[in-house]
Amino acid sequence: MEFKKVLLTEDEMPRQWYNILADIKMNPPLGPDGQPVKPEALAPVFPMNLIEQEVSPDRWIDIPEEVLKVLSIWRPSPLVRARALEKFLDTPARIYFKNEGVSPPGSHKPNTAVPQAYYNKVFGIEKLTTETGAGQWGSALSFACSQFGIECKVFMVRVSFDQKPYRKSMMEAWGGKCVASPSRETNAGRNVLENDPDTPGSLGIAISEAIEAAVSDESGKTRYSLGSVLNHVMLHQTIIGLEAKKQLEKIGEYPDVVIACAGGGSNFAGLAFPFVHDKINGKNIDIYPYEPTACPTLTKAPFVYDHGDTARYTPLLPMHSLGHAFVPPPIHAGGLRYHGMSPTVSQLVNEGIIEAKSATQLDAYKAGVIFARTEGFIPAPETNHALAGVIDAAKKAKEEAKEKVILFNWSGHGLIDLTAYDKYFSGELHNFVLTDAEMSESEKVFENFPKPQTLKSR
Numbered sequence: 001m002e003f004k005k006v007l008l009t010e011d012e013m014p015r016q017w018y019n020i021l022a023d024i025k026m027n028p029p030l031g032p033d034g035q036p037v038k039p040e041a042l043a044p045v046f047p048m049n050l051i052e053q054e055v056s057p058d059r060w061i062d063i064p065e066e067v068l069k070v071l072s073i074w075r076p077s078p079l080v081r082a083r084a085l086e087k088f089l090d091t092p093a094r095i096y097f098k099n100e101g102v103s104p105p106g107s108h109k110p111n112t113a114v115p116q117a118y119y120n121k122v123f124g125i126e127k128l129t130t131e132t133g134a135g136q137w138g139s140a141l142s143f144a145c146s147q148f149g150i151e152c153k154v155f156m157v158r159v160s161f162d163q164k165p166y167r168k169s170m171m172e173a174w175g176g177k178c179v180a181s182p183s184r185e186t187n188a189g190r191n192v193l194e195n196d197p198d199t200p201g202s203l204g205i206a207i208s209e210a211i212e213a214a215v216s217d218e219s220g221k222t223r224y225s226l227g228s229v230l231n232h233v234m235l236h237q238t239i240i241g242l243e244a245k246k247q248l249e250k251i252g253e254y255p256d257v258v259i260a261c262a263g264g265g266s267n268f269a270g271l272a273f274p275f276v277h278d279k280i281n282g283k284n285i286d287i288y289p290y291e292p293t294a295c296p297t298l299t300k301a302p303f304v305y306d307h308g309d310t311a312r313y314t315p316l317l318p319m320h321s322l323g324h325a326f327v328p329p330p331i332h333a334g335g336l337r338y339h340g341m342s343p344t345v346s347q348l349v350n351e352g353i354i355e356a357k358s359a360t361q362l363d364a365y366k367a368g369v370i371f372a373r374t375e376g377f378i379p380a381p382e383t384n385h386a387l388a389g390v391i392d393a394a395k396k397a398k399e400e401a402k403e404k405v406i407l408f409n410w411s412g413h414g415l416i417d418l419t420a421y422d423k424y425f426s427g428e429l430h431n432f433v434l435t436d437a438e439m440s441e442s443e444k445v446f447e448n449f450p451k452p453q454t455l456k457s458r
């Protein structure tokens with residue numbers, strides 16, 4: 001029988017994460033005074049051990065044993081050859097994916113939720129606050145907190161809270177607490193509701209609420225946790241790409257094309273950064289983050305200094321941004337509705353090391369349904385954007401008659417997103433296109449901020 005999956009034993013799990021900061025030049029985050037933020041200034045928000053990781057220049061960072069123990073509940077994740085999809089597309093390409101949907105919450109997100117909960121626990125923290133878009137991150141952090149015996153409070157973007165009630169049930173099953181954002185529990189939330197009581201909410205608003213809830217807890221035992229964007233999150237996710245590399249090595253393969261969807265950039269970074277490392281060292285690989293056309297952060301928005309949240313609590317981050325007050329259209333891929341992008345992913349796009357692309361909502365769902373009908377698993381709406389890219393790449397390989405090896409990240413399953421599939425099947429889903437006028441309006445917020453430098457890492 002020809003093989004379908006490449007599996008690693010638990011002994012073969014990577015013991016270190018790869019830190020891309022060792023290999024690229026970055027603009028520093030800036031504080032309110034326009035000067036680089038001192039790590040200590042972030043201490044009310046994050047535990048110091050994670051802040052040290054956030055700024056670490058070390059290329060390889062050890063994964064603690066206790067973290068590996070929890071990750072081993074579902075890791076190493078399978079590398080799967082999408083033979084049925086290849087056949088359907090009639091492509092000479094060989095298509096492989098990492099199935100990150102096998103984790104308890106159903107996505108890649110616990111790869112960082114687990115170490116974040118661990119480092120907070122070790123630092124003496126008793127409660128974490130966070131935001132969630134589609135509910136994937138909130139459920140991942142609730143799961144991770146339950147593993148280490150700490151409390152978890154989640155601010156969930158209103159539109160997803162209404163569309164996906166079962167994500168809240170999952171959070172509660174793991175002992176987490178979840179409220180719709182904007183809420184009346186924080187100044188940030190109340191301010192937004194005063195101006196726009198019917199707002200669908202946004203990740204930017206929910207982040208403000210979660211940070212405020214953490215820093216205003218007088219016990220000093222609460223911190224905030226972010227599920228994407230930051231350097232330490234990208235770092236923790238690299239276990240995906242490091243496993244994939246080992247798995248491909250076992251069958252004598254190496255990718256020509258690497259694809260993942262990008263919301264804040266973490267599942268993309270997780271799969272791609274170990275290959276970016278190879279590309280920086282001379283390998284020839286096409287590496288594509290795919291974002292929604294309705295929220296075109298990397299493909300259309302400028303590289304600027306902007307805040308990561310609507311209430312401007314975060315430092316200024318060097319990133320592609322649609323503006324911190326931007327409320328993305330209510331597409332059914334909540335995890336991709338973010339105005340900004342990871343600074344490291346942004347920097348790689350600027351340097352031309354990776355090339356950002358976008359997919360429309362309808363193309364994404366079309367691709368997701370093709371995948372479900374060939375490979376069986378039903379993908380998350382976010383993952384569907386990567387699949388649209390995979391189908392494009394496979395078609396291109398066919399046109400060029402080239403046996404390309406395509407590797408992509410199957411970032412999560414869509415079993416809690418079936419309402420969105422229902423809407424797709426009944427023709428109620430539409431494409432949103434952001435006009436230039438809307439973009440220049442939303443980008444006014446950072447007009448007067450300092451500008452990042454154009455850096456070349458080599």
Ligand SMILES: *Cc1c(COP(=O)(O)O)cnc(C)c1O
Pocket residue numbers: 107108109134136137227228229261262263264265266267268335336380382383411412413
């Ligand atoms: C959250 C999420 C994403 C997007 O977040 P990134 O940080 O860009 O990875 C993608 N896919 C799934 C399944 C998600 O839950």
